[in-house]
Amino acid sequence: MNPVLKLLLEGGNLTTAQIAQVANLSVSEVEQHLEQLKKDKVLLGWRPVLDLSNEAAAAATVRAVIEVKITPERGGGFNRLAERLARFDEVESCYLMSGGYDLLVFVKGASLQKVAGFVSEKLSTIEGVISTSTHFMLRCYKDQGFLLDTGEASTTRLTITP
Amino acid sequence: MSTDSKRWVAGHVAALPKSGIRDFFELVAKMKGQDVISLGVGEPDFVTPWNIREAAIFALERGKTYYTSNLGLIELRRAISTYVTEHFGVDYRPDDQVIVTVGVSEALDLALRAFCNPGDKVMFHQPCYVSYHPSIALVHGQAVGVPTYARDNFALTAEALRSAWQPGCKILMLNLPCNPTGGTCDRVQLEAIAVFCREKDLLVLSDEIYSELTFEGTHTSIASLPGMAERTIFLHGFSKAFAMTGWRLGYACGPAVLIDAMMKVHQYTMLCASIIAQEAALEALTRGWDHVLKMREQYHRRRDLVVRRFNEIGLKCHSPRGSFYAFPSVAGTGRNEKEFSAGLLTEQKVAVVPGSAFGDNGIGHVRACFATSYEQLIVACDRIERFVQQPKA
Numbered sequence: 048m049n050p051v052l053k054l055l056l057e058g059g060n061l062t063t064a065q066i067a068q069v070a071n072l073s074v075s076e077v078e079q080h081l082e083q084l085k086k087d088k089v090l091l092g093w094r095p096v097l098d099l100s101n102e103a104a105a106a107a108t109v110r111a112v113i114e115v116k117i118t119p120e121r122g123g124g125f126n127r128l129a130e131r132l133a134r135f136d137e138v139e140s141c142y143l144m145s146g147g148y149d150l151l152v153f154v155k156g157a158s159l160q161k162v163a164g165f166v167s168e169k170l171s172t173i174e175g176v177i178s179t180s181t182h183f184m185l186r187c188y189k190d191q192g193f194l195l196d197t198g199e200a201s202t203t204r205l206t207i208t209p
Numbered sequence: 210m211s212t213d214s215k216r217w218v219a220g221h222v223a224a225l226p227k228s229g230i231r232d233f234f235e236l237v238a239k240m241k242g243q244d245v246i247s248l249g250v251g252e253p254d255f256v257t258p259w260n261i262r263e264a265a266i267f268a269l270e271r272g273k274t275y276y277t278s279n280l281g282l283i284e285l286r287r288a289i290s291t292y293v294t295e296h297f298g299v300d301y302r303p304d305d306q307v308i309v310t311v312g313v314s315e316a317l318d319l320a321l322r323a324f325c326n327p328g329d330k331v332m333f334h335q336p337c338y339v340s341y342h343p344s345i346a347l348v349h350g351q352a353v354g355v356p357t358y359a360r361d362n363f364a365l366t367a368e369a370l371r372s373a374w375q376p377g378c379k380i381l382m383l384n385l386p387c388n389p390t391g392g393t394c395d396r397v398q399l400e401a402i403a404v405f406c407r408e409k410d411l412l413v414l415s416d417e418i419y420s421e422l423t424f425e426g427t428h429t430s431i432a433s434l435p436g437m438a439e440r441t442i443f444l445h446g447f448s449k450a451f452a453m454t455g456w457r458l459g460y461a462c463g464p465a466v467l468i469d470a471m472m473k474v475h476q477y478t479m480l481c482a483s484i485i486a487q488e489a490a491l492e493a494l495t496r497g498w499d500h501v502l503k504m505r506e507q508y509h510r511r512r513d514l515v516v517r518r519f520n521e522i523g524l525k526c527h528s529p530r531g532s533f534y535a536f537p538s539v540a541g542t543g544r545n546e547k548e549f550s551a552g553l554l555t556e557q558k559v560a561v562v563p564g565s566a567f568g569d570n571g572i573g574h575v576r577a578c579f580a581t582s583y584e585q586l587i588v589a590c591d592r593i594e595r596f597v598q599q600p601k602a
Contacts, residue, residue, distance in 0.1 A: 065587055208251040
């Protein structure tokens with residue numbers, strides 16, 4: 048695997064200069080790797096992983112996960128409808144699933160009403176959507192591999208040990 | 210309290226020197242709260258993987274709070290036996306050839322107490338783990354140091370063994386890969402050592418605690434060489450590979466008669482290792498290998514980073530094949546290892562351990578542990594560079 052991509056995936060939050068040091072590359076080589084990853088459409092963009100539990104503005108954001116049943120189409124299967132749903136700004140992620148429903152859609156909105164409105168007025172009225180089942184998220188404990196505020200002591204290691 | 214109380218301390222204990230690490234620990238303790246980056250530790254920076262911790266919690270929930278067999282839980286001994294066969298190529302019967310101990314430290318102490326008569330000579334390579342020499346003194350053995358050198362990447366050579374050998378040598382202690390040097394021996398070097406051990410009828414205590422953290426080539430256990438299993442006590446544990454230092458769990462494998470002798474000492478002193486730690490260790494052996502590989506990959510990259518930076522800075526440093534220690538020479542800096550460590554700590558706030566804490570062959574070197582994050586290592590190396598470049602005060 049591309050050494051730069053590998054370090055990115057580990058989620059160590061390293062700067063370009065730090066990645067260069069660890070991978071024994073020059074900064075411009077790391078930048079070239081990153082450019083190539085973007086060109087190849089492997090690296091689509093950057094998003095920070097934040098613990099926003101104490102951030103008032105973020106706390107006002109409501110998140111929900113919606114199970115959606117849809118009718119597959121001859122020739123295109125689930126793709127056309129899935130893409131149509133995914134294009135809404137409210138949708139953060141959208142997956143085709145095995146099992147009891149077809150699409151799992153992660154949605155966010157400024158309030159419960161806004162999310163509910165999006166589901167009832169937009170999502171469920173699209174032709175081909177058979178049913179939706181909406182679950183509101185109450186609290187986040189772990190996000191993309193990062194534990195949120197566990198209070199785990201990380202600095203109890205003694206400074207000098209044999 | 211009057212100093213008179215000293216009269217009650219046993220002579221051989223009073224005669225033990227204080228660990229060189231202890232002196233340095235006190236120096237570092239004075240710097241508390243000053244943003245010191247420590248490369249002075251002897252343990253992983255990873256917390257024990259969660260599935261292993263969770264297994265211990267589950268054990269407590271099920272009321273596993275009792276003594277175990279002196280030898281340890283049979284399920285754990287079976288798992289150890291399988292693990293040692295798969296990873297080291299030596300077969301030990303779980304029933305009578307494996308004993309679970311409180312860290313490798315206890316296993317080593319048991320072995321010395323079980324096999325060393327007062328006056329017996331015990332060979333060990335230097336620089337080495339701080340407790341080897343004192344452990345020999347505590348059983349009234351005579352320590353016979355065998356030097357290892359930077360020019361050999363601190364591998365132990367049969368030639369060095371041969372020239373250090375004296376009549377009366379009974380035991381050879383090995384620690385490969387080695388704390389503090391990261392030195393180890395390849396198969397050919399080990400075969401030569403094995404020939405020597407058979408020739409001189411030496412019992413080998415082989416502490417292989419860093420074996421999983423071998424970065425180049427594969428680790429060979431001396432116990433796996435022809436004619437060696439019958440004269441080797443294989444010592445291992447969970448601290449380093451599974452990031453379980455605080456659990457204090459190790460084990461020894463060897464011929465039944467020898468394990469039985471160690472068990473005698475163990476049953477009268479320790480009785481058994483903690484059952485909670487044993488349950489956790491069982492989980493580590495059953496479902497912990499992926500974690501080991503992930504952590505090893507990180508150590509590998511960190512090693513490459515610090516060794517490259519040390520050499521750039523002008524601290525000559527061999528690339529340790531195993532462990533998480535770099536052992537650069539500070540000879541070119543115009544400072545001895547103690548001045549270097551103390552100066553680096555007070556002026557640039559990086560803690561390393563003077564090599565002389567690990568025996569005379571560590572003079573002129575420092576031990577830098579790279580079991581810490583990339584970010585910290587990068588900053589630490591930059592600080593060391595500044596320290597080396599500035600004129601000596």
